[in-house]
Amino acid sequence: MEKMADARYIADRALATVLFLAHRLEKPIFLEGEPGVGKTEVAIVMAKLFDTELIRLQCYEGLDATTALYEWNYPKQLLYVRLQEKEKRSKDEIEKILFSSQFLIRRPLLEAIVRADERAPVLLIDEIDRSDEEFEAFLLEVLSDFQITIPEIGTIRAKNKPMVVVTSNRTRDVHDALKRRCLYHWIDYPSFEKEYKIIMTKLPGIDAKFAEQVARFMQRLRQEDLLKRPGVSETLDWARALMEMQKDYLEEAVVMETLGCILKYQEDIRKFKEEIWQDEEKRAAYIS
Incomplete structure (x- = not known):
């Protein structure tokens, strides 16, 4: 905890x-939680710590396996073939280089x-819930062996296992088989x-009382019935x-002017302005 x-x-x-x-x-x-609670940041911090x-x-x-794994540099390969043909290299000689790591x-x-x-390294697989189930099944295989077979080259194995962080905003259920491969942790909204x-910590120059006021405001706001907290x-x-x-x-006018920093749906902004902020008791509690 201290190192983090x-x-x-x-x-x-x-x-x-x-x-x-x-x-x-x-x-x-496997880190799961609402958007914006710091899941991605965990991987960034891990890379710094190690x-x-x-x-x-x-x-x-x-997203498919090709996009996530590798692809051949076809323009570069085509240029290479044309250059080698001018030098009248044999087909076998060309193919030997053509499908090598340099392409x-x-x-x-x-x-x-x-x-x-x-x-x-730290491998961050961010927002796995946005991908399709087919890719999820493929990822399960990769995380099991940490090896990839490229037909033209052969099998490439990791000598050391990467440190893997998989995140999900839970927009859909991720298959249990993938979760079983991982250590699971739910990151909730903070106290x-x-x-x-x-x-x-993140804003060293901020006034302590102001930071406390902002934190209390956000804690109260998350208790409202919003489309996105x-x-x-x-x-x-x-x-x-x-x-x-x-x-x-925090001043009343400034809060109204900067709502777009914290609320991302017009419906939530309208509700805050027309329902929540019009209640004098609630308004006073928010900026106390």
Whole structure:
């Protein structure tokens, strides 16, 4: 926990324990939670703590094995073939070089396996819930063996297992088989005390009382019935914005002017303005 705090990440004991065990047992970590609560940041901090490279695979709908693993540099191959034909090289000579590592474009999964020969990197597989189930099944196979077979080259194995962090915003259920390969941890919205510490850690120049006021505001806001409750990232964005505006105390007018920093749906902004903020008792509680 202390080392993570030194890297400006406020972690509770449960998360610190999961990270410790994942490193010792050489198992992937599966982090689940609402958007903006600091899941991706865990991988970034791990790379800093272990002084190693961070390799990120951003998942999305339609992501396939080719995009995540490797592809051949076809334009470069075509140029090479034309040059070699002019020199009247044999077909066998051309093919031997044509499908070699110099024409191979390594995508994140292959890059992590190759880099692990030197020093185990941190492989971040971000927002796995955005990918398709077919890719999820493929990923399960890769995480089991940490080896990839390229027909033209052969099998490439990782000498050292990469440290893997898989994140999910839980927009869909991820298959149990993938979770069983990992150590699971749920990252929830922070308590007031934790959020206050996060603000003070991430924004060293902020006034302590102002940080406390911002943290209390956000804690109260998350209790409202909103389409999307703001995460810690919105808290920090808002606090930075207020500091840029030379504010060190929450004022009614400033709150209304900067709602876009913390609420990302027009319906939520309208509800806050027309229902929540119109209630004098609630308004007073928010900026107390």
